[in-house]
Amino acid sequence: MDPVRNPFAPGAGQRPPELAGRDREVDAFEIVLERVSRGRPERSLVLTGLRGVGKTVLLGELRSMAVRAGWGAGKIEARPDADLRRPLSAALHRAIRDLAMRHSAPDRVDEVLGVLKAFAMRSGPDGAKLRDRWQPGIDVPVKSGRADSGDIEIDLVELFTEVAELAADVETGVAILIDEMQDLRPDDVSALCAACHELSQSRAPLVVVGAGLPHLPAVLSASKSYSERLFKYVRIGQLDRPDADFALLAPAEREDASFDADALDALFEASSGYPYFVQAYGKAAWDAATRSPISAADVKLAAPEAEAELAVGFFGSRYERATPAEREYLRAMAELTEGRDDPVPTAQIAEHLTRRASSLSPARDSLLKKGLVFSAQRGQIAFTVPHFGRFLLTQA
Numbered sequence: 101m102d103p104v105r106n107p108f109a110p111g112a113g114q115r116p117p118e119l120a121g122r123d124r125e126v127d128a129f130e131i132v133l134e135r136v137s138r139g140r141p142e143r144s145l146v147l148t149g150l151r152g153v154g155k156t157v158l159l160g161e162l163r164s165m166a167v168r169a170g171w172g173a174g175k176i177e178a179r180p181d182a183d184l185r186r187p188l189s190a191a192l193h194r195a196i197r198d199l200a201m202r203h204s205a206p207d208r209v210d211e212v213l214g215v216l217k218a219f220a221m222r223s224g225p226d227g228a229k230l231r232d233r234w235q236p237g238i239d240v241p242v243k244s245g246r247a248d249s250g251d252i253e254i255d256l257v258e259l260f261t262e263v264a265e266l267a268a269d270v271e272t273g274v275a276i277l278i279d280e281m282q283d284l285r286p287d288d289v290s291a292l293c294a295a296c297h298e299l300s301q302s303r304a305p306l307v308v309v310g311a312g313l314p315h316l317p318a319v320l321s322a323s324k325s326y327s328e329r330l331f332k333y334v335r336i337g338q339l340d341r342p343d344a345d346f347a348l349l350a351p352a353e354r355e356d357a358s359f360d361a362d363a364l365d366a367l368f369e370a371s372s373g374y375p376y377f378v379q380a381y382g383k384a385a386w387d388a389a390t391r392s393p394i395s396a397a398d399v400k401l402a403a404p405e406a407e408a409e410l411a412v413g414f415f416g417s418r419y420e421r422a423t424p425a426e427r428e429y430l431r432a433m434a435e436l437t438e439g440r441d442d443p444v445p446t447a448q449i450a451e452h453l454t455r456r457a458s459s460l461s462p463a464r465d466s467l468l469k470k471g472l473v474f475s476a477q478r479g480q481i482a483f484t485v486p487h488f489g490r491f492l493l494t495q496a
Contacts, residue, residue, distance in 0.1 A: 107351035108383035120350070120375070121343030122158050125334055129162050129309075133169045136273045136305050143329075144296050144308040146281070148316050149336035150441075151485045152376030152414065155311040158336065159277050162309055166275040172198035172267060175277040180469065184252065184288040188276070189220035192263055193238060195274050202270040212266045214243030219259045222250050253291040260295045264304035273305035281310035282319050283471070293324035300330065313484050315474040338373035338486075347378050352386075352394070359385075362396035370403060374486050376414065381406045415491040421470055428453065429463045430472065433481065434489035441486050443476035 119126075125147070135142045147155050159175065166173040174191025178184070193216060200209045217238040242248075247259040267274045278284070284292070292308065299306050310316065310331070320327040339347060345364050352358055359367070367385065371377035384402035385394050422430060432449045446464065450457040464481065467473045476482040483489060 105355055106383055106386045107355050108379050108386055119154065119157060119161060120347035120378075121339040122154070122161075122336075125158060125336070126161065126165070128332075128334070129165060132307060133166060133171065133273065133275075136307055137169070137171075137271065139303055139305070141300065141303055142307065143300070143332045145310070146316060146320070146331040146333050147309070147311040147336050148314050148333065150314065150374075150483075152374045153336045153338065153486075154375040155336055156279055157375075159279055159309065159311045163275065163277050166273075167198065170202065170270075170272045172196060172263075172272070172274045173277065174275075175279070177279040178281055178283040180283045181285065182283075183223050184284060184291075185220055185223035189216060189223075189238075191276060192216055192259070192274075195276070196263065196266065199266055199270060199272070199274070202272065203266070205269075208269065209266065210240045211243060212262050213238050213240045215246045215248075215259060215262045218242045218244055218246065218248035219255055222248055222255065252287055253294050256291040256295040257298045260299055260306055261302075261304065264299060264306040267305045273307065276306070276308050278308065278310045280312055280471075282312040282316045284319075286323060289319060289323040293320060293327050293330060296330045297324070297326060313471060313474050314476070314482075318475070339375060339378065340373065341368055344368050344371065344373045344378055347375065348382050351382075352392075357386075357392035357394070360393040360395055363394050363399050366396045366399040370399070370406075372486065377410070377487070380410055380414075384409070411491060411494075415485065415488060418472055418485060418488075419492075419495070422467070422472065423463075425463045426467050426470075426472075429460060429467060430483075430488075431492050431495075433473070433483065434492035437489050439487075439490035439493050441483060441489065443480040443482040445480055447479065449481070 129145065132142050132145065147158065149155055163173045163175050172195030174193070174195040176187040176191045178187075193213070196209065196213060196216065200206075203209050217240060220238070221242065246262065247255040249255055263274055296308055314335075317333055320331065345368070348359055348364065348367060363385065367378070367381050370381050381399065381403065384406035385399045388402035388405070389395070389398040419427070429449065432452045433444050436444050436448060436452055446460075447457060450460055453460070464473070468475065471484055473481050474484050
């Protein structure tokens with residue numbers, strides 16, 4: 101098999117394996133685009149799931165769908181403790197440029213860009229001199245009096261309203277896509293919910309599509325009690341067997357190759373249907389095979405290579421972020437679940453480590469903040485990374 105043409109390498113092919121089995125989500129978003137464009141009410145969308153299920157890739161596909169439909173679209177990745185104004189300003193700048201190509205009144209576009217610039221420049225600390233403030237690279241004069249109060253909740257409502265009205269001028273919409281949404285600061289989450297609520301009341305053509313870890317709905321609900329009515333929550337999980345097989349067979353067939361039935365069995369057992377693992381094991385099996393169809397023997401030969409790559413790039417990069425106390429906590433979780441992806445009662449972890457539960461709170465809270473674990477339900481904790489417990493049990 102030619103390794104140069106490996107269809108499972110990152111960036112290869114027209115339809116990456118992570119999108120296999122996501123037709124339901126893609127079809128639902130097409131309906132959202134159509135309904136909002138027609139001025140009909142529609143909730144914003146929140147995708148949740150563990151690491152490695154393809155949320156980021158799906159978010160990118162949804163952005164491409166919006167652009168193909170003539171919408172303005174911008175995508176950001178939230179970062180812990182980072183100000184929302186800067187990345188959101190860049191995303192909306194791109195969305196407005198998309199709309200500008202269809203708009204017949206350049207002055208109107210410049211007016212909205214001026215409001216966006218005013219919003220963006222409030223990201224600097226209060227009292228900072230003009231030369232010390234961040235310059236957003238928007239080449240129009242600032243339009244004062246809208247979205248520049250310094251209160252992110254007020255400003256976001258006003259900014260989204262301006263951008264949505266610009267989209268309405270050309271009978272289209274705007275999509276703002278936010279990855280790692282659970283990492284937004286509490287004030288920013290509250291402001292985002294308030295803006296979505298205001299826009300839903302006026303049926304403005306702007307939707308937010310967020311993606312994050314399984315506890316994201318709880319983050320939104322803690323911010324605004326009405327958040328459950330604002331968003332349509334979609335859980336993204338493992339692929340079932342037919343979709344996992346499709347994720348392997350379709351890219352291979354484009355290269356005039358295939359997998360035999362035993363190889364597909366072995367790959368599903370190794371990957372458990374998680375798209376990131378499907379791709380990792382598929383890539384390694386392709387590189388190891390000398391002919392088509394790829395066999396179970398090829399998969400067995402390639403498995404150590406795939407697992408070594410996952411140990412460094414997928415598991416190891418996260419494990420290295422943990423302190424010794426946090427690693428002790430993680431290992432206790434792995435031992436109690438025997439390497440499974442099951443939630444663990446926090447009281448049981450304390451008992452396992454013969455420690456008081458209160459003494460473990462700092463480690464648990466830090467792991468939650470780093471996104472390595474999440475609260476599956478009250479009093480329980482689980483890994484955000486599938487197979488992480490299995491990996492931890494192999495570490496000295």
